[in-house]
Amino acid sequence: MDLGFRGLGNxxxxxxxVTGFTASRAHKLAPGQKDAIRVLAVGRxxxxxxxxxxxxxRALTKLRIDPAHATRLLRALLVLTNLEVNR
Numbered sequence: 423m424d425l426g427f428r429g430l431g432n433x434x435x436x437x438x439x440v441t442g443f444t445a446s447r448a449h450k451l452a453p454g455q456k457d458a459i460r461v462l463a464v465g466r467x468x469x470x471x472x473x474x475x476x477x478x479x480r481a482l483t484k485l486r487i488d489p490a491h492a493t494r495l496l497r498a499l500l501v502l503t504n505l506e507v508n509r
Contacts, residue, residue: 472500475507 442462443455451459476482476499485492 468504469500471507472503475503476500 442459443451445451476496482496485495487495
């Protein structure tokens with residue numbers, strides 16, 4: 423299970439790493455930790471759904487451009503995808 427991701431900040435030199443919490447049989451999660459996991463899931467869900475749509479459309483299979491341009495393209499595609507899904 424992937425509990426961490428990079429992002430949230432615009433400073434490339436100082437990335438933000440957000441991690442979740444894991445429970446075990448011996449260590450149960452506190453209510454605040456459960457809330458933190460829920461907040462992470464709410465923030466990640468739309469992004470992961472957007473990438474799932476892009477994978478289904480096979481929009482990225484032959485992408486051969488500069489990563490900066492690819493980022494702009496992906497952002498535009500995700501916006502259009504969200505508009506279509508919410509319609």
